[in-house]
Amino acid sequence: MHGIVVNGIAIITAHWTNKGEFWSSAWGDVLLARINGLKTVHEMHSIFLDNAGDPANQSFRYLHVVYGGVYFRTAYGCNVPAGTWHMGHIAVPVTTV
Numbered sequence: 001m002h003g004i005v006v007n008g009i010a011i012i013t014a015h016w017t018n019k020g021e022f023w024s025s026a027w028g029d030v031l032l033a034r035i036n037g038l039k040t041v042h043e044m045h046s047i048f049l050d051n052a053g054d055p056a057n058q059s060f061r062y063l064h065v066v067y068g069g070v071y072f073r074t075a076y077g078c079n080v081p082a083g084t085w086h087m088g089h090i091a092v093p094v095t096t097v
Contacts (some may be wrong), residue, residue, distance in 0.1 A: 001013070001014050001015075001016070001032060001033045001070065003035070005038065005094060008093055008094060008095070009091050009092070009093055009094070010035065010038065010040075010065075010091070010092050010093075010094045011089070011090075011091050012035075012063075012065065012070060012089065012090050012091075012092070013088075013089050014032060014033075014048070014063055014070065014086070014087065014088050014089070014090075015085070015086070015087050016032055016072070016085070016086045016087075017083060017084065017085045017086070018080060018082065018083070018084055018086070019082060019083075020082050021079065021080065021081050021082040022079075022080050023077070023078075023079055023080075024072070024073075024074040024077065024078050024079075024080055025074075025077050026074065026075060026076050026077045027073060027074075027075065028073065028074075029064060029069075029071035029072070029073050030071055030072040030073070031069055031070075031071055032070045032071060032072055033069070033070040034068055034069055034070075035065075035068045035069070035070065035094070036068070037096060037097055038068065038094040038095065038096060038097060039067050039068045039094065039095060039097055040065055040066055040067060040068075040092050040093065040094055041092075041093040041094065041095060042092075042093070043064070043065070043066040044064075044065045044066075044090055044091075044092040045062040045063070045064050045065075045073070045090075046062060046063045046088055046089065046090035047059060047061070047062065047063075047088060048061050048062050048063040048072060048073075048086050048087070048088035049061075049086065049087050049088060050080075050084050050085060050086040050087070051084060051085055052078075052080060052081060052084045053081075054078070060074060060075035060076055061073075061074050061075075061086070062074070062075070062088075063088035063089075063090050065090055065092045068097070072086060
């Protein structure tokens with residue numbers, strides 16, 4: 001996970017491979033990282049691509065940023081196989097805490 005803040009906008013790049021298989025509940029969050037010293041001005045979502053082998057639902061997996069956290073989120077309940085890679089980028093307005 002990498003990020004930079006430019007003129008009050010955090011630009012975050014995430015590349016994550018989950019080690020174990022897990023269940024993702026619809027609209028539930030899996031914490032990936034905390035943004036130390038900053039919080040988002042409002043909640044943001046961005047498409048989070050992966051190789052889970054479910055192309056029909058690819059557009060329903062998100063990189064979700066809210067308050068001081070960066071999360072993986074799905075819009076439907078699904079099993080995420082071990083070794084799945086996920087990649088995404090998001091730009092979100094932030095303020096200092």
